[in-house]
Amino acid sequence: MRVKSIVNLSHNFYHSASSFSTDSLPNPKISPRTSIAAIFKSFKRKLAAGRLPSTPRSFKSSAETCAALLRRCSCSPRLLAGLALHGHAVKRGISSDRSVFTKLLSMYGECGHRDDRDRIFAEFAGSDIFSCNFMMADFARSGDIDAACSLFDKMPCRNVISWTIIVDELMKRGRISDAVEYFEGCPCHTVVSFTAMINGFSRNGMIFDGLLLFRGMIRIGLMPNEVTFTCVIAGCGGSGEFGLAMSVVGMIVKTSFDQNLSVCNSLITLYIRMGDAGMARKVFDEMPERDVVSWTALLDLCFESGDLKEARRVFEDMPVRNEVSWSTMIARYSQSGEDLEALRLFNLMLQHDSKPNVSSFACVISASSSLENLMHGAGVHSHVIKFGYEHDVFVASSLIYMYSKCKKSDDARQIFDSLLIKNIVCWNSMVGGYSYDGKMEEAMHLFKQLVRKNASSWNAMISGFVHNELYGNALEIFDAMLGSGEAPNRMTLSSVLMACANLPSLERGRNLHAKTLKLGISNEVIIGTALIDMYAKSGDIGSARRAFSMMPEKNEVSWTTMVRGLADSGLAEESLALFDDMRRENVIPSESVFLSILFACSHRRLVQKGFHYFDSMERVYGIAPKERHYTAMVDLLSRAGLLREAEEFISKMPVAPESSTWAALLSGCVTHGNGEIGERAAKMVMELEKEKTGGYVLLSNMYASAGRWRDVAEVRRLMREAGLKKGGGCSWIQIRAAFHAFYSWDSNHPRALEIYDVLELLVPEMGTFYDADTY
DNA sequence: GTAGGGTTAG
Numbered sequence: 085m086r087v088k089s090i091v092n093l094s095h096n097f098y099h100s101a102s103s104f105s106t107d108s109l110p111n112p113k114i115s116p117r118t119s120i121a122a123i124f125k126s127f128k129r130k131l132a133a134g135r136l137p138s139t140p141r142s143f144k145s146s147a148e149t150c151a152a153l154l155r156r157c158s159c160s161p162r163l164l165a166g167l168a169l170h171g172h173a174v175k176r177g178i179s180s181d182r183s184v185f186t187k188l189l190s191m192y193g194e195c196g197h198r199d200d201r202d203r204i205f206a207e208f209a210g211s212d213i214f215s216c217n218f219m220m221a222d223f224a225r226s227g228d229i230d231a232a233c234s235l236f237d238k239m240p241c242r243n244v245i246s247w248t249i250i251v252d253e254l255m256k257r258g259r260i261s262d263a264v265e266y267f268e269g270c271p272c273h274t275v276v277s278f279t280a281m282i283n284g285f286s287r288n289g290m291i292f293d294g295l296l297l298f299r300g301m302i303r304i305g306l307m308p309n310e311v312t313f314t315c316v317i318a319g320c321g322g323s324g325e326f327g328l329a330m331s332v333v334g335m336i337v338k339t340s341f342d343q344n345l346s347v348c349n350s351l352i353t354l355y356i357r358m359g360d361a362g363m364a365r366k367v368f369d370e371m372p373e374r375d376v377v378s379w380t381a382l383l384d385l386c387f388e389s390g391d392l393k394e395a396r397r398v399f400e401d402m403p404v405r406n407e408v409s410w411s412t413m414i415a416r417y418s419q420s421g422e423d424l425e426a427l428r429l430f431n432l433m434l435q436h437d438s439k440p441n442v443s444s445f446a447c448v449i450s451a452s453s454s455l456e457n458l459m460h461g462a463g464v465h466s467h468v469i470k471f472g473y474e475h476d477v478f479v480a481s482s483l484i485y486m487y488s489k490c491k492k493s494d495d496a497r498q499i500f501d502s503l504l505i506k507n508i509v510c511w512n513s514m515v516g517g518y519s520y521d522g523k524m525e526e527a528m529h530l531f532k533q534l535v536r537k538n539a540s541s542w543n544a545m546i547s548g549f550v551h552n553e554l555y556g557n558a559l560e561i562f563d564a565m566l567g568s569g570e571a572p573n574r575m576t577l578s579s580v581l582m583a584c585a586n587l588p589s590l591e592r593g594r595n596l597h598a599k600t601l602k603l604g605i606s607n608e609v610i611i612g613t614a615l616i617d618m619y620a621k622s623g624d625i626g627s628a629r630r631a632f633s634m635m636p637e638k639n640e641v642s643w644t645t646m647v648r649g650l651a652d653s654g655l656a657e658e659s660l661a662l663f664d665d666m667r668r669e670n671v672i673p674s675e676s677v678f679l680s681i682l683f684a685c686s687h688r689r690l691v692q693k694g695f696h697y698f699d700s701m702e703r704v705y706g707i708a709p710k711e712r713h714y715t716a717m718v719d720l721l722s723r724a725g726l727l728r729e730a731e732e733f734i735s736k737m738p739v740a741p742e743s744s745t746w747a748a749l750l751s752g753c754v755t756h757g758n759g760e761i762g763e764r765a766a767k768m769v770m771e772l773e774k775e776k777t778g779g780y781v782l783l784s785n786m787y788a789s790a791g792r793w794r795d796v797a798e799v800r801r802l803m804r805e806a807g808l809k810k811g812g813g814c815s816w817i818q819i820r821a822a823f824h825a826f827y828s829w830d831s832n833h834p835r836a837l838e839i840y841d842v843l844e845l846l847v848p849e850m851g852t853f854y855d856a857d858t859y
Numbered sequence: 860g861t862a863g864g865g866t867t868a869g
Binding site: 148151152155182183184185186187190213214215216217218219220221243244245246247248249251252274275276277278279280281282283284309310311312313314315317318345346347348349350351352353375376377378379380381382383384406407408409410411412413414415416442443444446447450478 | 860861862863864865866867868869
């Protein structure tokens with residue numbers, strides 16, 4: 085109310101010069117410790133003592149003082165002081181002084197009173213180019229590019245700065261053709277307007293257009309400055325145009341800009357992206373001066389070289405840190421799997437009074453998502469609220485993802501619903517969140533409401549179905565995606581290939597392989613790896629091998645997938661040989677690759693070799709064997725008939741045996757006919773797995789093979805009493821688009837009678853089969 | 860101490 089009345093009145097004061105005193109304002113209760121309060125008091129004292137010049141002669145110095153004070157009011161927003169100054173300015177007739185007026189605009193804007201600011205602008209602005217540019221820049225900064233453009237169009241005269249503001253903002257929003265149109269309309273260019281345009285191109289992935297403009301600028305005689313060079317180097321580095329970057333580096337050296345701080349900073353990052361750690365370090369070492377950006381770039385260099393210890397040392401020795409250096413530490417520790425340390429760093433950041441920004445929050449929320457620890461996640465959430473970022477779409481999307489990963493998609497939904505402005509990323513996070521939490525119906529419901537879907541929206545659904553092992557649905561929604569005209573990307577294809585890998589649908593997989601070739605993504609690691617997995621699981625190990633050998637770049641997952649594919653296909657020797665290749669290539673084995681290796685050894689009864697690999701896990705690679713590895717070892721011993729050793733191995737395990745550990749032993753006992761150990765093992769299986777049939781079936785098989793029919797009947801009785809029924813084994817075939825599944829003596833198929841007739845013709849002894857599994 | 864272009868993270 086107060087603000088409005090002053091603003092409404094101010095116009096009249098300006099013209100009628102009626103009496104208005106700062107004393108008529110409520111006395112602002114400002115802490116005397118703050119400098120602005122002190123200045124304001126001194127100003128009021130001077131005013132009261134009549135020491136401030138008020139005659140037209142000293143108009144200028146009065147305006148200067150007022151402008152300087154107003155500036156303080158917008159730097160650390162002080163509305164009351166600002167209002168008083170506004171009143172004073174009106175009274176003295178200096179409120180339309182250019183410097184006072186722009187400060188007033190800034191003060192109202194910074195204090196959150198944009199309506200009032202816009203009103204005084206409308207009343208006073210007239211044709212002043214300065215205040216128009218100021219307002220245009222502010223409209224643009226706050227996201228209202230249309231308001232900025234309409235002001236631009238209304239301005240009676242403009243300068244190059246007016247054009248630059250518009251061009252830069254249009255480029256930042258990706259409106260390239262509009263930006264070009266305005267840029268071409270500008271009658272006289274400067275190095276700044278050119279740089280804005282060049283950088284706009286490069287940020288929109290059009291580095292060649294940027295470089296053409298860069299050349300054009302030099303041709304018309306405008307010399308690039310340090311900002312131009314910084315932008316061009318960053319653009320070349322970001323788009324991987326290292327050859328072009330080097331020719332620009334030549335110019336930089338010739339013009340001695342290689343001594344400039346910002347140019348050197350961008351050069352460090354360029355060399356890191358080129359993979360030239362030596363040159364990056366050399367630039368850093370030879371810089372005449374360094375700032376927080378240089379040190380943060382060096383930090384990044386350490387992480388890129390995989391040297392966490394050195395990074396930590398650099399971080400601790402840095403003369404200055406800012407929120408970017410903290411975010412770098414948090415993000416990189418999280419990427420290295422050190423999520424707990426990332427969270428610790430975030431707390432340290434708060435203790436150091438560093439104010440987290442959107443990116444710091446995004447990093448630390450992502451770290452708590454990886455930990456799937458609700459306590460940590462909710463702790464970070466409380467800081468989000470404390471710092472007022474809960475309505476930021478970027479932060480909210482990370483929170484939605486974090487809660488969903490912690491299986492709290494209802495809490496995620498609350499955040500989603502509380503957002504007044506939602507972008508597509510929030511929608512996709514929520515769809516993905518439901519998928520991750522296994523709530524595919526809710527995911528689908530939300531997905532259907534999403535009017536403007538992008539590739540990520542479709543990917544969230546597809547990977548959700550895959551994650552929940554609903555592979556058929558994944559393929560269905562993929563078909564719908566293709567039907568909608570949305571182009572699939574690498575994420576889509578890798579998910580769909582994963583679905584195919586788990587369905588008996590090799591033909592579909594081959595089609596997808598062709599699609600990856602068409603999209604030009606077949607050479608990418610993630611796609612190559614998905615292809616290996618799909619072919620291996622579909623039984624086409626030859627194609628899996630080819631996909632593996634054709635990969636130009638392999639990572640640890642690609643190797644692991646191929647080793648596992650071979651092992652699962654019964655090619656134990658080849659699998660072990662590939663594992664040795666993998667170690668020769670210095671690829672660090674994961675715990676999951678050891679599982680495949682132990683499996684391969686087990687199938688070939690390679691007891692010694694198995695123990696060799698098992699021992700090397702901890703000794704050589706520092707990987708503590710998990711329950712699954714111990715189970716694999718029990719399986720290895722049991723299959724080889726070393727049942728007593730297997731039982732002893734279980735008793736010495738440092739982790740508690742799982743039901744499958746005992747099942748492996750029991751299975752060995754069935755094969756090798758050891759009833760004594762078998763009974764003990766069976767008892768353990770049934771105890772650990774009360775609702776499952778595995779233990780009963782194995783035990784009954786063991787009795788059956790020993791001819792102990794009375795015991796077989798007893799086990800069946802026990803099973804019935806426990807209310808358990810064994811599910812039958814199932815085979816299926818695909819004919820065109822349809823799957824046909826068959827159980828033992830299954831009569832559900834519509835053409836069952838014909839099938840069995842044909843079968844009896846082909847395999848006469850089928851008719852004599854007795855179904856031993858039917859209880 | 861009146862308005863425009865930038866480097867480091869995500």
